[in-house]
Amino acid sequence: MKRIVLFASGSGSNVENIINYFQDSTEVSVKCVLSNNKDANVFERCNRLNVNALYFNKYSFYQSDCVLEILKSFKPDLIVLAGFLWKIPGNLIQHFPNKIINIHPALLPKYGGKGMYGMHVHNSVKENNESETGITIHFVNENYDEGAIIKQVKVTIEVADTPQSIAEKVHQLEYEHFPKVIHKVVMGQ
Numbered sequence: 001m002k003r004i005v006l007f008a009s010g011s012g013s014n015v016e017n018i019i020n021y022f023q024d025s026t027e028v029s030v031k032c033v034l035s036n037n038k039d040a041n042v043f044e045r046c047n048r049l050n051v052n053a054l055y056f057n058k059y060s061f062y063q064s065d066c067v068l069e070i071l072k073s074f075k076p077d078l079i080v081l082a083g084f085l086w087k088i089p090g091n092l093i094q095h096f097p098n099k100i101i102n103i104h105p106a107l108l109p110k111y112g113g114k115g116m117y118g119m120h121v122h123n124s125v126k127e128n129n130e131s132e133t134g135i136t137i138h139f140v141n142e143n144y145d146e147g148a149i150i151k152q153v154k155v156t157i158e159v160a161d162t163p164q165s166i167a168e169k170v171h172q173l174e175y176e177h178f179p180k181v182i183h184k185v186v187m188g189q
Contacts, residue, residue: 001026002186005076006033007084010118012042014082014103014174019049021179028186031074036061036086062089071096078186081140082178085117088140100140101185103178105170107152108136112145122163122170132156133166135173137181151181 004022008015015033022028032052035042046053060066068091071079081088081102088100104112104121110130111121125133134154139147155169 002028002077003031003075004028004078004080004182004186005031005071005074007079007081008033008035008040008042009037009085010040010042010083012040012045012083013171014178015042016045016049017175018080018082018179018182019046019051022183023049028183031076032070034067034070036084058086061086065091068092068095078182080182087114087144088142090142093140093142098139101150101182102138102140102145102147103174104136104138104145105133105167105174106136107132107134107154108138108145108149112136114144116145119163119167122166125157125166126161126163130157133170135170135177137178150185151177153177 006015006018019030022030030051032054033042033046034054034056036056038055043053054070056067076099079096079100081100093100106112106121106125111124132154134152136152137150139150141147153173155173157166
């Protein structure tokens, strides 16, 4: 059984979608969800879905090996960032090389980097009159949104689309494709 650990900072809709996708799997198990936001709705979702969820603070992530030791205890085959906003520290990247993936709500390299997440991305896409956007699933390295791309999926933007409707289109792509890509990556396909 392959083991995955999820990181989230917010509501956890992608986390819930991933947990539900693997709920009856005989190949992949979600072992834990870690969050840097003690007030995140992801905790309520994990409680309802009977999945371990732990909060950590900035010190335990960046200045100590606390989060690294927690991760090592779960022996993850893959670490998945599902709406996680902090930059991953070097000690985690070094300990889990090519075992950390992220999803970004745009077609990288456009609209990536520090501060480009959620509605910031969708507002920028609309302001720049883009004709398409989408999702990018990529490996995580030391820089925001610069790891090797695993998969990109595009969606057309209509003139009448608002940042909110763009966000909804992108969310639908995330829900449809992210669990399938996680499955392929963790199984080495």
